[in-house]
Amino acid sequence: MAKQKFGLTVNKAENFSSWYTQVLVKGEFLDYYDVKGCYILRPNGYFIWNEIRKWFTNEIEKLGVEECLFPMLIPKTFLEKEESHISDFSPEVAWITKCGNEVLHEPVAIRPTSETVMYPSFARWISSHRDLPLKVNQWCNILRWELRGTTPLIRSKEILWQEGHTAHIDKEEADKEVLDILDLYYRMYKELLAVPVIKGLKTETEKFAGSDYSTTVEGFIPQAGKGIQAATSHHLGQNFSKMFDVKVQVDDGVSDFVYQNSWGMTTRSLGIAVMIHSDDKGLVLPPKVAKIQVVIIPCGLSVKTSTEDKNKLLKVINRIKNQLLFSKIRVHIDDRDNVTVGYKFNHWEIRGVPIRIEIGLKDLEKNEMCIYKRNTGTKNQYTIDDNVTEKIQLLINDIHEEMYNTALKEQESKILYINNIFDFVKKLDENCILMTPWCESSQCEEKIKTMSTKFEDEKILIAGAKSLCIPFESRKIEHETCIICKSACKRYTLFGRSY
Amino acid sequence: MAKQKFGLTVNKAENFSSWYTQVLVKGEFLDYYDVKGCYILRPNGYFIWNEIRKWFTNEIEKLGVEECLFPMLIPKTFLEKEESHISDFSPEVAWITKCGNEVLHEPVAIRPTSETVMYPSFARWISSHRDLPLKVNQWCNILRWELRGTTPLIRSKEILWQEGHTAHIDKEEADKEVLDILDLYYRMYKELLAVPVIKGLKTETEKFAGSDYSTTVEGFIPQAGKGIQAATSHHLGQNFSKMFDVKVQVDDGVSDFVYQNSWGMTTRSLGIAVMIHSDDKGLVLPPKVAKIQVVIIPCGLSVKTSTEDKNKLLKVINRIKNQLLFSKIRVHIDDRDNVTVGYKFNHWEIRGVPIRIEIGLKDLEKNEMCIYKRNTGTKNQYTIDDNVTEKIQLLINDIHEEMYNTALKEQESKILYINNIFDFVKKLDENCILMTPWCESSQCEEKIKTMSTKFEDEKILIAGAKSLCIPFESRKIEHETCIICKSACKRYTLFGRSY
Numbered sequence: 002m003a004k005q006k007f008g009l010t011v012n013k014a015e016n017f018s019s020w021y022t023q024v025l026v027k028g029e030f031l032d033y034y035d036v037k038g039c040y041i042l043r044p045n046g047y048f049i050w051n052e053i054r055k056w057f058t059n060e061i062e063k064l065g066v067e068e069c070l071f072p073m074l075i076p077k078t079f080l081e082k083e084e085s086h087i088s089d090f091s092p093e094v095a096w097i098t099k100c101g102n103e104v105l106h107e108p109v110a111i112r113p114t115s116e117t118v119m120y121p122s123f124a125r126w127i128s129s130h131r132d133l134p135l136k137v138n139q140w141c142n143i144l145r146w147e148l149r150g151t152t153p154l155i156r157s158k159e160i161l162w163q164e165g166h167t168a169h170i171d172k173e174e175a176d177k178e179v180l181d182i183l184d185l186y187y188r189m190y191k192e193l194l195a196v197p198v199i200k201g202l203k204t205e206t207e208k209f210a211g212s213d214y215s216t217t218v219e220g221f222i223p224q225a226g227k228g229i230q231a232a233t234s235h236h237l238g239q240n241f242s243k244m245f246d247v248k249v250q251v252d253d254g255v256s257d258f259v260y261q262n263s264w265g266m267t268t269r270s271l272g273i274a275v276m277i278h279s280d281d282k283g284l285v286l287p288p289k290v291a292k293i294q295v296v297i298i299p300c301g302l303s304v305k306t307s308t309e310d311k312n313k314l315l316k317v318i319n320r321i322k323n324q325l326l327f328s329k330i331r332v333h334i335d336d337r338d339n340v341t342v343g344y345k346f347n348h349w350e351i352r353g354v355p356i357r358i359e360i361g362l363k364d365l366e367k368n369e370m371c372i373y374k375r376n377t378g379t380k381n382q383y384t385i386d387d388n389v390t391e392k393i394q395l396l397i398n399d400i401h402e403e404m405y406n407t408a409l410k411e412q413e414s415k416i417l418y419i420n421n422i423f424d425f426v427k428k429l430d431e432n433c434i435l436m437t438p439w440c441e442s443s444q445c446e447e448k449i450k451t452m453s454t455k456f457e458d459e460k461i462l463i464a465g466a467k468s469l470c471i472p473f474e475s476r477k478i479e480h481e482t483c484i485i486c487k488s489a490c491k492r493y494t495l496f497g498r499s500y
Numbered sequence: 501m502a503k504q505k506f507g508l509t510v511n512k513a514e515n516f517s518s519w520y521t522q523v524l525v526k527g528e529f530l531d532y533y534d535v536k537g538c539y540i541l542r543p544n545g546y547f548i549w550n551e552i553r554k555w556f557t558n559e560i561e562k563l564g565v566e567e568c569l570f571p572m573l574i575p576k577t578f579l580e581k582e583e584s585h586i587s588d589f590s591p592e593v594a595w596i597t598k599c600g601n602e603v604l605h606e607p608v609a610i611r612p613t614s615e616t617v618m619y620p621s622f623a624r625w626i627s628s629h630r631d632l633p634l635k636v637n638q639w640c641n642i643l644r645w646e647l648r649g650t651t652p653l654i655r656s657k658e659i660l661w662q663e664g665h666t667a668h669i670d671k672e673e674a675d676k677e678v679l680d681i682l683d684l685y686y687r688m689y690k691e692l693l694a695v696p697v698i699k700g701l702k703t704e705t706e707k708f709a710g711s712d713y714s715t716t717v718e719g720f721i722p723q724a725g726k727g728i729q730a731a732t733s734h735h736l737g738q739n740f741s742k743m744f745d746v747k748v749q750v751d752d753g754v755s756d757f758v759y760q761n762s763w764g765m766t767t768r769s770l771g772i773a774v775m776i777h778s779d780d781k782g783l784v785l786p787p788k789v790a791k792i793q794v795v796i797i798p799c800g801l802s803v804k805t806s807t808e809d810k811n812k813l814l815k816v817i818n819r820i821k822n823q824l825l826f827s828k829i830r831v832h833i834d835d836r837d838n839v840t841v842g843y844k845f846n847h848w849e850i851r852g853v854p855i856r857i858e859i860g861l862k863d864l865e866k867n868e869m870c871i872y873k874r875n876t877g878t879k880n881q882y883t884i885d886d887n888v889t890e891k892i893q894l895l896i897n898d899i900h901e902e903m904y905n906t907a908l909k910e911q912e913s914k915i916l917y918i919n920n921i922f923d924f925v926k927k928l929d930e931n932c933i934l935m936t937p938w939c940e941s942s943q944c945e946e947k948i949k950t951m952s953t954k955f956e957d958e959k960i961l962i963a964g965a966k967s968l969c970i971p972f973e974s975r976k977i978e979h980e981t982c983i984i985c986k987s988a989c990k991r992y993t994l995f996g997r998s999y
């Protein structure tokens with residue numbers, strides 16, 4: 002089988018979508034698979050998902066959420082109970098109809114999400130107010146047969162995610178949790194992936210099917226000029242509890258339906274981080290969660306180097322490695338002798354390793370090492386001393402901050418406040434997303450979408466903008482009117498093209 | 501919905517299978533679900549699976565195994581490539597044929613195991629000997645549409661497991677790994693679940709479809725008188741690498757197919773531990789992995805107790821709790837005031853919590869606490885001092901040892917060496933499994949099976965015995981002949997009824 006060309010053959014600015022694919026595949030983050038829309042998460046990528054899993058599980062444990070696992074199969078009758086829910090999901094639901102050569106008496110669905118899987122059990126488990134709040138979370142795979150095009154991590158058939166499901170005695174407690182979880186999502190993106198996201202409320206047209214309201218953290222991909230839903234936290238009200246008869250006794254003989262939330266975050270988070278941080282040399286991984294945080298490369302060795310010199314160098318390198326390992330910094334020495342130093346540089350750059358330490362014999366004479374930062378592409382000489390670990394730890398934090406701030410600055414420069422449809426379309430085409438005075442009617446949203454769609458003949462070339470969210474933080478709105486119908490507006494809505 | 505009766509209504513000796521179900525459900529370890537053969541793993545159960553996951557992942561990381569995740573969908577052509585493999589699995593394979601209302605052009609299967617999912621990628625990833633060994637593992641769900649009856653955790657449609665897949669340059673390295681992994685399975689059962697298992701080789705009739713040979717750790721369930729496959733580690737030889745063209749260049753221009761292993765362990769491990777340790781009062785969880793290791797119950801409080809006394813007691817209890825938490829011992833205080841102390845005892849006994857600390861006002865006067873061990877049902881008074889944590893830690897280790905030794909003793913008493921078919925059948929009916937001189941032919945195994953089957957009219961009442969494994973450790977065989985054909989035997993094979 003032909004080997005892939007070593008470096009990237011396209012660049013981020015010119016052909017974003019094929020650049021993205023190359024970055025993932027050549028960086029060994031994921032690989033393609035023979036079922037369209039399904040992807041292989043390789044160790045370089047899966048490691049980050051595991052780090053997210055550990056961090057988030059630890060955080061929700063503090064909120065009293067317990068881990069569990071429900072089946073992936075759904076009986077038809079369960080799935081169809083909540084009408085608005087099923088109508089949204091049904092076209093994407095995969096059905097098992099056959100086992101071996103036997104046709105099943107009744108087909109079963111693979112979960113596209115687990116509200117309808119879990120809530121019949123909630124009804125059995127909950128009776129007294131002492132059974133509340135009930136809070137469970139599971140990390141699992143779901144299946145949504147995407148009919149639109151698929152993009153690795155961003156939109157795929159099989160999706161890895163966590164889904165939290167909670168039941169509460171009153172709305173206030175549930176409302177609070179919706180925001181507590183949203184804050185965790187915000188922090189996960191910021192603290193682990195160095196990705197800035199925007200907290201907000203989903204509009205009525207975009208909210209989760211079956212929810213009372215949905216909150217979201219929205220990401221932004223500058224080169225694509227697109228918003229992207231990064232994680233969502235929903236308040237389901239009593240919609241599902243009424244359908245699945247999840248009741249609790251509130252007073253003697255009087256019972257009421259519970260208030261429910263559900264919230265989820267997927268491996269899409271990895272895709273967002275890769276899109277935002279990576280560059281024309283390949284992956285740039287966020288340093289706190291990268292599988293390998295530091296690679297050490299011995300330099301300047303050749304066949305002429307004496308064994309003594311070589312051993313001296315390797316001894317120092319190994320000492321540094323052990324110091325770093327001791328402080329749980331993930332480090333790898335690349336001491337291959339069949340490839341050049343330049344080859345190794347490329348090898349680890351394309352795989353996104355945040356820090357590279359180069360040490361040659363000349364450095365050793367000066368007791369120095371050269372440190373290369375993948376995110377900025379800059380090099381600096383450092384003294385080799387007992388504080389190596391501390392230096393690297395600081396550097397990891399610095400790189401993380403730099404990556405976050407760079408992404409934030411770029412995002413801020415591309416979120417514009419506009420007040421008319423002319424500017425709206427113009428700025429959209431400059432890859433911006435837009436804080437828009439809008440009356441919040443679906444008719445006006447439909448018009449905005451149509452007016453921002455690019456057609457070629459009668460085919461849609463570029464899809465129009467939709468409402469991404471109503472950000473919790475925004476400029477105070479004053480005397481603004483809907484850019485379509487000119488009726489008064491209470492708040493800005495963030496519009497944009499989107500994934 | 502009617503509430504379940506509080507305690508168990510059957511006992512272990514009399515009706516093992518309905519006892520098992522009650523223990524799991526009333527102990528809130530798992531719950532039933534509306535798709536037959538699928539179960540809900542509740543927090544009390546899932547926690548242990550997570551502990552196993554953490555321990556095992558850490559151990560295989562030391563062997564250089566990396567975590568990844570492949571898709572759950574398999575194209576028909578992949579699945580059918582290895583003939584003996586597919587012929588074994590095909591009757592159990594579930595097929596997705598429809599999405600929404602659309603019939604798929606080509607049905608896709610849900611993985612029953614991932615050899616055929618992964619190895620086409622291995623072929624792409626491996627070319628030079630430097631790409632070897634390739635070692636990956638994934639924790640995921642698989643689907644096997646069981647046509648026989650299902651038993652929670654033991655035999656179900658959806659199964660949670662880890663599956664490791666490795667490729668090696670030569671057979672020796674692969675052979676060694678097979679046993680390294682088997683040893684980890686043995687240790688996991690012993691060190692985490694307090695379950696003794698027997699290492700051995702699977703017979704030709706029982707080996708994994710497509711392997712050169714399979715090794716196993718076999719468990720034993722005394723009350724059922726049944727052996728149970730607890731985890732397996734297979735050497736696949738070049739069978740799959742030839743089918744999927746996984747080749748490596750060994751010399752200039754000369755290439756050879758790689759040698760492969762695969763190995764797996766499922767949530768069946770949880771079922772085995774529950775079956776072995778639990779009793780007529782409910783679950784008995786292995787103390788090192790139990791979600792709650794210690795429950796503290798304030799005793800002797802009533803409406804007459806002064807607030808001062810009550811606070812004094814709760815203060816001491818909270819101090820103990822914090823001491824334990826500090827040492828990462830998982831502790832819970834049951835300070836509910838709406839149920840009796842007796843109710844609480846039952847509540848935590850049925851849920852299998854290994855250690856109960858009872859402290860009343862009278863204990864407090866003597867600066868004492870009463871500690872109840874769930875496994876033995878025994879109580880002892882202890883002084884409350886600064887060494888509480890140390891005491892509990894020792895107790896956890898003691899309980900673990902006791903549980904392991906009790907299970908081992910019972911197992912040893914039920915594994916008998918026999919040398920004729922008459923004793924074979926007799927002892928089998930006394931719930932033993934048997935070290936049997938057998939010629940290792942499938943004809944003789946078939947006869948053994950038939951002769952040990954219990955019929956009622958023409959229906960099979962109790963299935964006959966099959967070969968469980970050829971244990972690595974056994975008595976030296978001397979002058980023994982096959983219990984059927986009387987030909988000479990080189991080694992004993994363990995036979996038994998089985999799950």
